[in-house]
Amino acid sequence: MIKTDILIIGAGPTGLFAVFEAGLLKLKCHLIDALPQPGGQLAELYPKKPIYDIPGFPEVLAGELVDNLMKQIEPFQPGFTLGERAETIEKQEDGSFIVTSTSGLKHQASVVAIAGGLGSFEPRKPLIPNIQQFEEKGVAYFIRNPEVFRNKKVIIAGGGDSALDWSIFLSEVASEVTLVHRRNEFRGALDSVEKVQELKKLGKITLITPAEVVGLRGNEHLDAVVIQKADKSEETLETDYFIPLFGLSPKLGPIADWGLEIEKNAIKVNNSLDYQTNIPGIYAIGDVNTYPGKLKLILCGFHEATLMCQSAYQRIFPDKRYVMKYTTVGGVHGFDGSKKEAPKAVVKSID
Amino acid sequence: MSDITISITDRDGAIHEVQAPTDMNMNLMEIVRSYELAAEGTIGICGGMAMCASCQCYVESNHELPEKGDEEEAMLSEAFFVKDNSRLGCQIHITPELDGLKVTLAPEE
Numbered sequence: 001m002i003k004t005d006i007l008i009i010g011a012g013p014t015g016l017f018a019v020f021e022a023g024l025l026k027l028k029c030h031l032i033d034a035l036p037q038p039g040g041q042l043a044e045l046y047p048k049k050p051i052y053d054i055p056g057f058p059e060v061l062a063g064e065l066v067d068n069l070m071k072q073i074e075p076f077q078p079g080f081t082l083g084e085r086a087e088t089i090e091k092q093e094d095g096s097f098i099v100t101s102t103s104g105l106k107h108q109a110s111v112v113a114i115a116g117g118l119g120s121f122e123p124r125k126p127l128i129p130n131i132q133q134f135e136e137k138g139v140a141y142f143i144r145n146p147e148v149f150r151n152k153k154v155i156i157a158g159g160g161d162s163a164l165d166w167s168i169f170l171s172e173v174a175s176e177v178t179l180v181h182r183r184n185e186f187r188g189a190l191d192s193v194e195k196v197q198e199l200k201k202l203g204k205i206t207l208i209t210p211a212e213v214v215g216l217r218g219n220e221h222l223d224a225v226v227i228q229k230a231d232k233s234e235e236t237l238e239t240d241y242f243i244p245l246f247g248l249s250p251k252l253g254p255i256a257d258w259g260l261e262i263e264k265n266a267i268k269v270n271n272s273l274d275y276q277t278n279i280p281g282i283y284a285i286g287d288v289n290t291y292p293g294k295l296k297l298i299l300c301g302f303h304e305a306t307l308m309c310q311s312a313y314q315r316i317f318p319d320k321r322y323v324m325k326y327t328t329v330g331g332v333h334g335f336d337g338s339k340k341e342a343p344k345a346v347v348k349s350i351d
Numbered sequence: 352m353s354d355i356t357i358s359i360t361d362r363d364g365a366i367h368e369v370q371a372p373t374d375m376n377m378n379l380m381e382i383v384r385s386y387e388l389a390a391e392g393t394i395g396i397c398g399g400m401a402m403c404a405s406c407q408c409y410v411e412s413n414h415e416l417p418e419k420g421d422e423e424e425a426m427l428s429e430a431f432f433v434k435d436n437s438r439l440g441c442q443i444h445i446t447p448e449l450d451g452l453k454v455t456l457a458p459e460e
Contacts, residue, residue: 127432159428160425264390266391
């Protein structure tokens with residue numbers, strides 16, 4: 001069991017900055033995120049794209065902003081549960097919450113801050129009628145352990161980086177790799193495209209384009225896929241595995257069933273005070289929340305995170321008195337013993 | 352500046368004739384959102400970067416539209432429910448030439 005003061009669900013910019021504001025109040029944080037790396041959309045969708053409306057940064061790349069935030073919160077030693085989704089929440093008798101993530105890992109905290117952005121990123125599943133029947137039985141949307149595919153026949157569908165990169169990787173592992181894509185053009189990094197081209201010439205990857213997987217066959221386990229070509233002709237191809245890699249799309253997911261008030265696919269909060277939800281002790285900050293006049297901007301998420309932390313402090317220490325202190329005055333005292341302080345002015349008389 | 356009229360058929364089949372400004376640097380996805388013709392959170396998810404297909408629409412009039420860029424082309428090659436007249440609304444800039452445009456929103460994925 002992981003114990004912390006504020007459990008933050010979502011490690012995007014808002015969740016990361018909340019760690020800093022909490023740290024100034026000597027509150028510890030732990031973050032859960034479905035993606036394998038921190039940064040949320042910024043890291044997953046557009047790390048190389050510029051953002052122009054972060055105050056004080058005329059231009060900053062999304063990936064750089066994440067790196068900067070990670071550096072800024074480092075002194076406060078946040079914990080991370082990455083690659084896992086927050087599944088359930090249970091309120092305890094002492095008022096704290098226990099959140100369980102995908103692997104069954106339990107996280108206990110006095111306050112839960114949902115900074116879930118658009119939701120957790122989940123694979124886009126192709127519209128093949130019986131695909132669900134073969135999930136875990138030959139259809140895989142993720143490749144967790146490539147050894148599963150050793151000496152097996154694999155069909156990959158998709159036209160982006162992950163389809164190309166996994167085709168390349170699995171060509172050394174699987175007995176046969178077939179890549180199916182709706183166009184002749186691929187969207188991946190140039191060297192990946194060239195590598196696939198080369199492996200195709202060597203006969204290590206079979207390319208079928210333009211074509212689409214439209215059907216799945218098998219009894220218990222997947223045996224074959226039906227491939228439809230541009231001229232609508234169909235071909236059945238035997239295989240052990242089908243791996244559709246069509247990118248990720250965000251889904252609010254299990255959080256939607258936590259008893260929170262939801263409006264327009266977002267969590268309603270009290271914006272006149274502290275961004276608390278209808279369940280006391282659970283807050284929602286950043287793109288995941290909604291209130292009159294809401295704007296889904298990173299800078300608004302930072303503001304919401306800051307006010308949430310003040311309220312969380314009051315909730316955790318109802319009898320303590322505290323007033324906000326500027327970092328220029330108080331400095332930043334990390335939990336790791338590090339200390340950042342404004343240098344003292346030199347007072348010296350002139351003779 | 353002048354507004355143009357666009358006819359948008361929503362995901363339930365209802366037709367909406369809406370006024371779209373040509374001087375606000377807006378795209379078709381944003382017009383749909385501004386009139387709330389699709390539920391918030393089901394359109395323009397990526398914010399307009401051609402990185403999701405939630406604003407896919409079918410163009411049903413003969414307007415000459417700007418050609419698809421590489422990013423739009425790539426996204427549509429992986430989207431679902433794609434037809435020959437599919438476009439990403441976020442990549443269609445509102446200009447005076449689009450007056451009278453007719454589109455239908457693609458189903459939610």
